[in-house]
Amino acid sequence: MLRKIRLILAVLFFIAVTALFLDFTGTIHAWLGWTAKVQFLPALLALNAGLIIALVLLTLLFGRVYCSVICPLGIFQDIVSWISGLRKKKQYRFSYSPEKKWLRYGVLGVFIIALVAGIGSFVALLAPYSSYGRIAANLFAPVYRLGNNLLAYFAERADSYAFYKTEVWMKSLSTFIIAVITFVVLVILAWRNGRTYCNTICPVGTILGFFSRFSLLRPVLDAEKCKNCSLCSHRCKAACIDYKNHRIDYSRCVACMDCLEICKHDALHLQSRLKNRNQHRDGSIKQVSADQIDNARRSFLTATAVVATTAALKAQEKKVDGGLAVIEDKKIPVRATPIIPPGAWSARSFAQHCTACQLCVSVCPNNVLRPSTDLQKLMQPEMSYERGYCRPECTRCSDVCPSGAIRPITIEEKSSTRIGHAVWVKKNCIPLTDGVECGNCARHCPSGAILMVSSDNDAADSVKIPVVNAERCIGCGACENLCPARPFSAIYVEGHGLHSIM
The missing domain is CATH 3.30.70.20 (Alpha-Beta Plaits)
Structure with a gap:
């Protein structure tokens, strides 16, 4: 149930943010403009302290929900990874890999230095929302407008003015090339290894990953029930589940809930971090009651809904x-x-x-x-x-x-x-x-x-x-x-x- 809710919210956010870059009529922004303003880096640069605090609190409560629901680049990688799984007819193609701290925090350090020094071009290269924005504006939007112009062509011949032509042109060759390179690199990484970019390069993912180590609600692997079947590890696109040692790297977990659904032995549960104090000395975890799970689900839905809601013609020239x-x-x-x-x-x-x-x-x-x-x-x-x-x-x-x-x-x-x-x-x-x-x-x-x-x-x-x-x-x-x-x-x-x- 949690996974389905996460998927629905993620799809809605992805469609909304993409629509902002495709819209040339100026009508969508009045309704969906807030989906761009709730992105982490724009909120940080806008000095929107309330929104930044809300995103940090959301992460402290449920982990990196931002990465799996709000961030359009993260959702884009999930879509590519999902298509790859369908094409290969292989759902369980991932495996656990240790965290590369030197790379994650090295990139974050360089990102912060560039941000403070005002080197906007380097910051824009690494920022996830900006990267997706360039892809949508330079690759998706021209295709969308060409499709609109094709409809306008046929509508005009049917004496209909439901569509009108809009100009399609390359605004910057250098930006277009950067968008193409970014698109190709992300597709290759997501096609082969899921969330590699999010958990090794993305500075926003690294920042939120630090807070998600202390998240209140998290998936927990019960050593007593686990049969070491490795299904959860092979399904985890964040490569953060070490099933052999029954550990989960919460700094890289994007709270996708795939592992909860795939586990066939009832060994994975969404559990409060405070409950870990009641573990047995041998490392096994006490059974979580159904009421506790229901309460966790209700809390997840309530908090996600609160954050989402409160974050709240020209004709062509003659030649x-x-x-x-x-x-x-x-x-x-x-x-x-x-x-x-x-x-x-x-x-x-x-x-x-x-x-x-x-x-x-x-x-x-x-x-x-x-x-x-x-x-x-x-x-x-x-x-x-x-x-x-x-x-x-x-x-x-x-x-x-x-x-x-x-x-x-x-x-x-x-x-x-x-x-x-x-x-x-x-x-x-x-x-x-x-x-x-x-x-x-x-x-x-x-x-x-x-x-x-x-x-x-x-x-x-x-x-x-x-x-x-x-x-x-x-x-x-x-x-x-x-x-x-x-x-x-x-x-x-x-x-x-x-x-x-x-």
Whole structure:
């Protein structure tokens, strides 16, 4: 019964977190956004003390339930391992292996040093939620959107608007490659040995494993009833059951409850750690009453439910001009200072709190956010305006960020926040290069920061060129995106390392 409940909760959490990265309509986050915020590292970086304490207490009560129910990367490994078992038609393919402390705590030490030093790219490589986020955003989401576009294609021909097309493009080659490598490594490890990554590399698993050594309720192996059949050990994907010595390594046990189900001799029970004080001197354990087991089950369900509940359109661009001339794609300008989203407030704070999970990149409706290729901020999102601009009425990225790197911001605050300023490039401006009127940048500037003036003060009929009032510019990028100059815009945005309010 406990295993079935765990499986149901795990599947629901996995579907919910995955849906956050696949959703491009902005409707799912209002209901399921909390599933990203209850992840361990985002909660830690957001300084959400209440949630961190709740996760630690959950671990002290029931062991590493977080790893088997809440963490999407852990559940993903379970799915791969389960498929492997079906394919090989071999359920009992695991075996006990001693703990590799030097590797577990070595990786944790390096992870903590990188976290304190602000090396976000290294932290993002090891963090389980971030790793799964990159896989979902770079591998699962494009397939999902292509499927949506296929449905939209057929729906359009049936005069139905139930689906609409959405753009599919590679936001960062380096991040895509890292996501592919991570996916392949995890699939190989899970296919062969189950939870190898969780119990040897994952820093969050190591931290929670320390607390799970002292968990109140845990599976206990009764030496008197055990027949040394090894079924529990061969079924344990965490490789933590030493059936020969009747011991379980609770720091690696992920509370999957598989061993309780597979034991055919009634030698494994979920038991309170305090009951171990009543053991016989020969090491055997007294029989646990049915009432005690029922109470443990009720406690498990109640605590899990409490933690879970309280933790609580754009059409595609045309590629031709009037069907006659091909429009050349814009190229990214060289920016001295990268642009970070409104709500981040400063580049330093953003780099320290961002987990590079790609959730904000996935949900950006204007295709403005994409992973950075800078080695120091690798995979962390930055803004660029080749495919769209940051609309003042959109606060999607600040709504979904689980780590506090992009703090919640209102529409009014965003409209008055200066994240950058526009810079005019004379040699690219169409009025000067082609001798025709334009003014596109001034017409579309939402803050009125661009004024068109005569290019020649002595000639009243001279073409007009833009002049930027940097004090009024909010850096939204409307001017850069809508500038008709190709391949480089005649006006582009330089970021501000520290945001300010007008």
